[in-house]
Amino acid sequence: MAEVLKLRPEAPEGPILSELRNGILVLTLSNPPANALSMEVMTALQGELDRARDDRSVRVVVIAAAGKLFCAGHDLKEMTAHRADSDKGRAYFEETFATCSRLMQSIVSLPKPVIAAVDGIATAAGCQLVACCDLAIATDRATFGVNGIDVGLFCTTPSVALSRNISRKHAMEMLLTGEMIDAQTARDFGLVNRVMPPEYLNQIVNKYAETIAAKSPTAIRMGKKGFYEQADLGLAEAYDSASRVMIENMLAHDAEEGIAAFIGKRKPQWIGE
Numbered sequence: 001m002a003e004v005l006k007l008r009p010e011a012p013e014g015p016i017l018s019e020l021r022n023g024i025l026v027l028t029l030s031n032p033p034a035n036a037l038s039m040e041v042m043t044a045l046q047g048e049l050d051r052a053r054d055d056r057s058v059r060v061v062v063i064a065a066a067g068k069l070f071c072a073g074h075d076l077k078e079m080t081a082h083r084a085d086s087d088k089g090r091a092y093f094e095e096t097f098a099t100c101s102r103l104m105q106s107i108v109s110l111p112k113p114v115i116a117a118v119d120g121i122a123t124a125a126g127c128q129l130v131a132c133c134d135l136a137i138a139t140d141r142a143t144f145g146v147n148g149i150d151v152g153l154f155c156t157t158p159s160v161a162l163s164r165n166i167s168r169k170h171a172m173e174m175l176l177t178g179e180m181i182d183a184q185t186a187r188d189f190g191l192v193n194r195v196m197p198p199e200y201l202n203q204i205v206n207k208y209a210e211t212i213a214a215k216s217p218t219a220i221r222m223g224k225k226g227f228y229e230q231a232d233l234g235l236a237e238a239y240d241s242a243s244r245v246m247i248e249n250m251l252a253h254d255a256e257e258g259i260a261a262f263i264g265k266r267k268p269q270w271i272g273e
Helices: 039-054 076-084 092-107 125-133 148-149 156-162 169-179 184-187 197-212 217-231 234-251 253-263
Strands: 014-020 024-031 060-065 070-071 114-116 121-123 135-139 141-143 195-196
Touching: 014 039, 024 039, 024 197, 039 060, 039 092, 060 070, 070 125, 070 234, 076 092, 092 125, 092 156, 092 217, 114 125, 121 125, 125 141, 125 156, 125 195, 135 184, 135 197, 135 217, 141 184, 148 169, 156 197, 184 195, 195 197, 217 234, 234 253
Parallel strands: 024 060, 060 114, 070 121, 114 135, 121 141, 135 195
Antiparallel strands: 014 024
């Protein structure tokens, strides 16, 4: 049995911990106590994703967190400190949200699947981070919210990812009330895929990651891109877009090899082309 990756180190160092094993890259948020998305954390996470994009040894990315909180969103103390700037913080706020928007879009556009492993609280931009990932696995003690409204700030940017994961009624319920939802409700809403006791999180996330890592990286790359491209199109346009992706996928070496292996009743040998 493959070794199960440890997703929550006991004594982390640095804003982002990185561990690659068997094609699975685990990126652990390590900004105690709340794992807030400070500029340092977002920049470090962006750097890891940029490196993973072109690293052929990376098949799947897992975003986890150290400590009791997954991510409490933006660092409000850091942002508030810039209200003393001559422009009352406008330039810093613009930089912060531009950095965050690029980070979230990088997760969606990354040609490798990204799995969120959530054990704890995920609020505001932290909930946005979960929503941007392709899959999300949570423990039964995890909670989720977009509670900026409680401090007079509507979570407008998190609403972009949230509204692309769950129904508009559910999204607006969370955005307008600021109330936290438990993991089971998050699953019912469609925000997470699976919910389990904390002691099984590593095992289940690793199982998903290993299963995906064993697939053709070409099919994964083309398929993920095609999935998100068609999602916002009308029905006819979506089929046109998806058909173009299928044709290119069929012409790829991995598809030829995979089909030949299926017919020949043997294990395929992927080369990522």
